[in-house]
Amino acid sequence: MTIRKYRVRQGFTYGAFSQHQGGDIVELDDEAAKHVMDKLELAEVIQNVVPDKTPEEALSPEAPEPEDLGEVDTFSKVKKKKPGGD
Numbered sequence: 055m056t057i058r059k060y061r062v063r064q065g066f067t068y069g070a071f072s073q074h075q076g077g078d079i080v081e082l083d084d085e086a087a088k089h090v091m092d093k094l095e096l097a098e099v100i101q102n103v104v105p106d107k108t109p110e111e112a113l114s115p116e117a118p119e120p121e122d123l124g125e126v127d128t129f130s131k132v133k134k135k136k137p138g139g140d
Contacts, residue, residue: 055083060094069094 062068064076070092074080079097120136 057081057083059097060087061097063093063095066093
Protein backbone atom coordinates (compact mmCIF):
# COMPACT_ATOMS: atom_id res chain seq x y z
CA MET A 55 0.00 0.00 0.00
CA THR A 56 1.36 3.38 -0.94
CA ILE A 57 0.73 6.43 1.21
CA ARG A 58 0.69 9.70 -0.70
CA LYS A 59 0.26 13.36 0.12
CA TYR A 60 -2.69 15.02 -1.55
CA ARG A 61 -3.60 18.70 -1.69
CA VAL A 62 -7.25 19.70 -1.34
CA ARG A 63 -8.24 21.54 -4.53
CA GLN A 64 -9.15 25.21 -4.27
CA GLY A 65 -12.88 25.70 -3.77
CA PHE A 66 -13.31 22.28 -2.09
CA THR A 67 -13.27 20.96 1.45
CA TYR A 68 -12.35 17.47 2.61
CA GLY A 69 -12.84 15.41 5.77
CA ALA A 70 -15.65 14.06 7.89
CA PHE A 71 -16.37 17.58 9.15
CA SER A 72 -14.99 19.44 6.09
CA GLN A 73 -12.05 20.40 8.29
CA HIS A 74 -9.56 20.56 5.39
CA GLN A 75 -9.84 23.59 3.11
CA GLY A 76 -8.41 24.25 -0.36
CA GLY A 77 -4.60 24.06 -0.25
CA ASP A 78 -4.43 21.80 2.84
CA ILE A 79 -2.28 18.66 2.60
CA VAL A 80 -3.71 15.28 3.66
CA GLU A 81 -2.08 11.85 3.71
CA LEU A 82 -4.08 8.94 2.26
CA ASP A 83 -3.46 5.52 0.80
CA ASP A 84 -4.37 4.98 -2.84
CA GLU A 85 -7.54 3.02 -2.03
CA ALA A 86 -9.00 5.80 0.14
CA ALA A 87 -7.94 8.57 -2.23
CA LYS A 88 -9.48 7.09 -5.37
CA HIS A 89 -12.97 7.80 -4.02
CA VAL A 90 -12.36 11.54 -3.54
CA MET A 91 -10.01 12.46 -6.38
CA ASP A 92 -12.49 15.11 -7.53
CA LYS A 93 -11.54 17.09 -4.39
CA LEU A 94 -7.81 16.24 -4.23
CA GLU A 95 -4.70 16.51 -6.34
CA LEU A 96 -1.48 14.54 -5.84
CA ALA A 97 1.19 16.43 -3.92
CA GLU A 98 3.87 13.70 -3.43
CA VAL A 99 4.52 10.06 -2.59
CA ILE A 100 5.44 9.54 1.08
CA GLN A 101 6.30 5.87 1.39
CA ASN A 102 5.47 2.35 0.39
CA VAL A 103 3.78 0.59 3.28
CA VAL A 104 3.33 -3.14 3.59
CA PRO A 105 0.57 -3.66 6.15
CA ASP A 106 0.89 -6.59 8.53
CA LYS A 107 -2.91 -6.71 8.79
CA THR A 108 -5.77 -6.28 6.36
CA PRO A 109 -8.00 -3.24 6.99
CA GLU A 110 -10.64 -5.53 8.50
CA GLU A 111 -8.10 -7.10 10.88
CA ALA A 112 -6.78 -3.69 11.89
CA LEU A 113 -10.25 -2.50 12.91
CA SER A 114 -11.31 -5.61 14.82
CA PRO A 115 -10.22 -5.93 18.45
CA GLU A 116 -7.88 -8.79 19.22
CA ALA A 117 -9.22 -11.63 21.32
CA PRO A 118 -7.43 -12.10 24.64
CA GLU A 119 -5.15 -15.06 25.01
CA PRO A 120 -6.80 -17.93 26.95
CA GLU A 121 -4.31 -17.63 29.80
CA ASP A 122 -5.34 -13.97 30.25
CA LEU A 123 -8.93 -15.00 31.00
CA GLY A 124 -8.19 -16.88 34.21
CA GLU A 125 -10.66 -19.44 35.52
CA VAL A 126 -14.03 -18.92 33.87
CA ASP A 127 -17.02 -21.05 34.78
CA THR A 128 -20.00 -19.25 33.31
CA PHE A 129 -22.42 -22.16 33.19
CA SER A 130 -22.15 -23.48 36.74
CA LYS A 131 -25.13 -21.41 37.97
CA VAL A 132 -27.30 -21.70 34.89
CA LYS A 133 -30.37 -23.82 35.35
CA LYS A 134 -32.17 -25.31 32.42
CA LYS A 135 -35.89 -24.68 32.16
CA LYS A 136 -38.10 -27.69 31.68
CA PRO A 137 -40.38 -27.55 28.64
CA GLY A 138 -43.85 -26.28 29.55
CA GLY A 139 -42.87 -25.13 33.04
CA ASP A 140 -41.48 -22.04 34.73
